[in-house]
Amino acid sequence: MSTGEESHHMATAQSGNRKRRVGKASKSKKSKTLPPSSTRFKVTMKNQKLFQKRARDYNSDDDVEEDEEKKQPEVTIREKIFSDANMGPNYDEIEEGDDEEEEEEGSDNDEAVQSGITKFASDGGCNAFKIAFKAIMKKTKEDDILDPILSGRKPLIAKQLAEEEAEFKAKGQARKAKHLVAEKGHVKPGSYLDSHEKILIGVATKGVVKLFNAVNKAQHAQKGLNPSRSKDAKVLKKRRKEAFFSELGKTSKTDTKAQKSSTSNEDDAPGWAPLRDNYMLANPKLKDWDKKLETREGNDFAAMSGDESYED
C-alpha cells in the first residue's frame, strides 16, 4: 500500500520532491517540523504550470494501485491546493502546513503519517477534515460579529458597541443643536409677496416716483442752460433750491414757474448745434477735452474770472 502510494505520489509530483519521501520513510516518528531539506524545490513558472496540468489531467482510473476508494472530488481538491496555495517561495511551507494538519487529523486514524496531498486522497483524513471544517463553519454562522474562538469576550464587546452607539447619538444631537444656534434668525421667505411686503414696496415706490419726478422737472427746466455762463449759473442755483423745496412741498411752486417762463424765452438758439453758444460746453463729457481733471466748479470759476464776481 505504502509503496503504491509512494509511486503514485511520484507520479503526480516531480521526483525532486524528496521531502515527502523523507516524511514517509519515518513512519513511526511524527515529526512536527520537518527538517528543511537542503535540496529545496525551486518552483518556476514552468514547474507550476506542469503541476497544474498534471493535477487537472489526473484521473484516478489511470492508476491501478489506487482503487475504488478514490473518489472524483479528490481531484478537484488537489487541484485546488495547487492553484490556491502560494506557488512562490512559500510553496514549501504551505506544503508543510498541510502536511502537519493532515498529520494531526490523520493521527486519529492510527494510520501512517502521510503527506498532505495523499491525505486528501485517502478517505479517513478527508472525512475527518470535512467534519471538522463543517463544524467550524456552522459555529461561525451563528455569531458573525464576534470571533468564534474568543467567545468569552462576547458581553464585553457588546457593551463596547452599545457605548459607541450612545456616543454617536449624543454627538449627532450636539451637532444638531449647534446648527440650530448658528442658524438662529435665518428665515427663508415662504411666499414672495405677502401684505407687509406689499406695503413696503408701495412706500418705496412712492419715494422713487417722487425722486424721478423731481429729477424730471429739474432736468427738463435746465435743458437749455449750461453751468459755464454766469447768468445761467446764478439762475440755476436759485432754481435748484426752489425746485428742491417745492418738490418736498416746503415753498411755493409759483416761484419756480415764474423762473421757468422767464428763462424759456432766452433759449432761442439757432437750430444747428455748432452755431449755438453752448455747443460742446453743455455736454460734460465733451467739455473738458483739453483740460486736466478738475472739478466742474473750478471750471466755472476759471471761465468767468475777471468778468464777474461770483455771487450766491
Place this chain on the structure above:
Amino acid sequence: MARFKNNKKKGRVIVKPIAKKNQANVDHVTGDKIPKSFVFSRMKLPGSVKQLQMDLRKLMLPYTALNLKEKKRNTLRDFLNVSGPMGVTHFLMLSKTASSLSLRVARTPQGPTLTFKIHQYSLASDIAQSQLRPRCPQDLFQSPPLIVLSGFGSQELHLKLATIMFQNIFPAIDINTVKLSTCQRLVLLNYNKDTKLIDFRHYSIRLQPVGVSRRIRKFVQNHKVPDLRNLQDVSDFVTKAGYGSESEGDEEAATVTLSSDLGRANRGSTKSAVKLQEIGPRMTMQLVKVEEGLCSGGIIFSEYENVDGKKEKEKKKQNEDGEAEEEEDSEDEGEEGSAEEDGEDMDEDFED
C-alpha cells in the same frame, strides 16, 4: 484742489505704482467726499451669516471692498489704520453670539456707533428662490443705490442720528445732473413705532412703459418675433385690446414722466411706470445701542437702559446734539434730506 480723476472703467489699464483700481474720492458734481465702507466681522461667522455679509458687501457696491479678507489677528485698530489712506468712512460690522446677531454701523475715525440687533434675516439667494422670475441685470451693481427712509420721524434723537448716518453711507446724488439710468437700486429702511423694528429691504428698479398693450411691450422688450398666424392683418396685432395685468392699477400711482430716453422701451417725455423687485438681503432689526466713539466711548442711547445709563444719557445728549448739528452743517445746501412731508411720514434722500 486739483485731483486726478480715475474712472473705474473696466478694461482700462491704469499705470500707477500701486496697480489697483482707484476710485474717485470726491464727487465732482457736488464736491463732497464719496463715502466708502468696509463690511467685515471680527469673529468667525457661521455659514449663513457669512453669506449675509457677502450680500451686504454687494449692496454697498461700488464703493466698498468686495473681497476684503480679514484675519483672526486683525483688530479694529488695523482696520482703522487702513481706512485713513483709503478714504473709508464707514464700517459695518457683523457679529454673532449665541443669543443674537448684531450689526454695528460706525463712522470712522471717531464717529458714533450704532448697534442693531438683527431679529430675522433672509439671504439674497433665499429671496431669489422664492420668486418666480428673479431679476439681476449685469450692471445692477455698478452704481450706488438710492436710499429711502420712512417712519423715522424727527423727534427722537437716536432715530435722527440713525437717519443721518444712513443717509451719509451712500453717496449723494445731484438731481440736476443725475442720469436715471444709474438709479437702479433702492434701499428701504422703514421704522415701525409700535414694535421699534426697522425693516431693511433692497430692491431693483425697473421702468416699464405704460399705456402700451402687453403684447407690444413684450415684443419690444424681448425682441422676439411674434406669432402672426391667426391674424389677418398687422393692425390686429397692434390694436387688439388685450386684457391688462392685475397690477396695472398700481401702476397708475407709480407713473413718472421720464426726462430722457432710457433704453429702447422707455422714451423720454412719455409715461413709464416704476416697478420694484426685491433683491438682496432682507433684515428686521432693532436699534439697541448708540455709542459715542468707535465701539467705545460713552453710551448715548441704550434700549435696555439701567438707572445709571439715564444720567449719562442726559449728559451726552447735549454732546450728541452738537455732533448732529455739526454733521448737518458739513453738508452743502443744508441737511434737508430729512425733511418731512406734511401728512406723509416719509423722508427722502436727495441732496444738492
